[in-house]
Amino acid sequence: MSKIRVFSDSTCDLPPELREQHQIGIIPLYVTFGEDAYKDGVEMTPLQLFHKVDELGYLPKTASPSPGDFIQAFAPAIEAGDDIIFIGLSTELSSTCQNAIIAADSFPEGRITVVDSRNLSTGIGLLVLKAVRAAEAGRTLQEIEQIVLDSRDRIETEFIIDTLDYLHKGGRCSSLQNFIGSLLKIRPVVKVVDGRMILAAKLRGKREKTLEQLIQNALHFKDQLEGETISVTHALAEEEAIQVREILLRETNAKEVLLAETGCVISSHCGPHTVGIVLSRNGS
Known part of the structure; x- marks a missing residue:
């Protein structure tokens, strides 16, 4: 059958x-450093990618x-x-x-x-x-x-990026913005809107405070949750992702809160120590 x-x-x-x-x-998908192409998750892991970016000083292209x-x-x-x-x-x-x-x-x-x-x-x-x-x-x-x-159109995807370095290497912010952002400990909030990544906010302060803001943004939808699953997605930030997951399990009616790690392609855009929450809201 x-x-x-x-x-x-x-x-x-x-x-x-x-x-x-x-x-x-x-x-x-593929990540490419110079002439060398690697299959995402098959021939290269995110940890290997981060090491290679540190070694070479530039981001891979993706295909x-x-x-x-x-x-x-x-x-x-x-x-x-x-x-x-x-x-x-x-x-x-x-x-x-x-x-x-x-x-x-x-x-x-x-x-x-x-x-x-x-x-x-x-x-x-x-x-x-x-x-x-x-x-x-x-x-x-x-x-x-x-x-x-x-x-x-009811999927809410939001990530907090820990460092501006990868946005700078990817040409999404200038050297001056990267320098000032690093001094002020600014962490960008990236959302997906109409199929595109947009910069939704710039949070300033300690990492714990910015993660709390991420959680509160997700809990805004807790009475509109559709389905059983929420995802906490991270790039080399498992310990914090686990903490976020525990809060969401406690504060929402979700039957399942996944713990997921970004692959090489997504990691190459967001950089290490990124944490995101993804959920599906109902139509109300």
């Missing part, structure tokens, strides 16, 4: 055990999987008689979904559905989990697609 397989790309940042449990197919990468990943599922829904990194940030669409055209019509998440990191991951649960409940490909489309 055919089934529906859910695929995503490596920027969904779902923990490996969830990927295995639900047989979620992952197509990695989408090619249509050929998608064809290679999709083919076994299609040959097994399964249909596929792919949920990928926002088209405002990457050509990943466009390349997935090109690949889908190589297979019989209607077998592969591609959905732009309009999000990143576990903002994608929460949509992937919604799709998986719907597939496991026996919903059709069209029904699953509609569930994801109805949910994607």
Whole structure:
């Protein structure tokens, strides 16, 4: 009997055990230092990436999987008689979904559905989990697609970046802004709005204070939470992420608060010691 397989790309940042449990197919993006390209999460880990940035003094470039990468990943599922829904990194940030669409055209019509998440990191991951649960409940490909489309604008994704260094290396702030920001201990708050990353605020002060602000921003939605899952996502900040997770478990009705680590692509943009909270709110 055919089934529906859910695929995503490596920027969904779902923990490996969830990927295995639900047989979620992952197509990695690439990080490139000079002439050397590495598959995100396959050939390079975030810790290795941070070490390499420290060593070389510059950030890697990132690249989408090619249509050929998608064809290679999709083919076994299609040959097994399964249909596929792919949920990928926002088209405002990457050509990943466009390349997935090109690949889908190589297979019989209607077998592969591609959905732009309009999000990143576990903002994608929460949509992937919604799709998986719907597939496991026996919903059709069209029904699953509609569930994801109805949910994607209700995903709240917010990160606090610990240092301006990576924004500076990535050309997103000047040397002067980086210098002044470091002196004043300014930590940017990045949100995802309309599929794009925006600078929502600049918090000044001790790290504990800024993390408390992140938590309060999430708790603003605690009466509007949809579904069972919240994600606390971090880059090399596991201890603090665990503390944030415990607070959210205590202060919300969420049945599950995931602890997730950003992959290489997301880490290369946000830098180490970043902490984020991702949740899905209802339509009210």
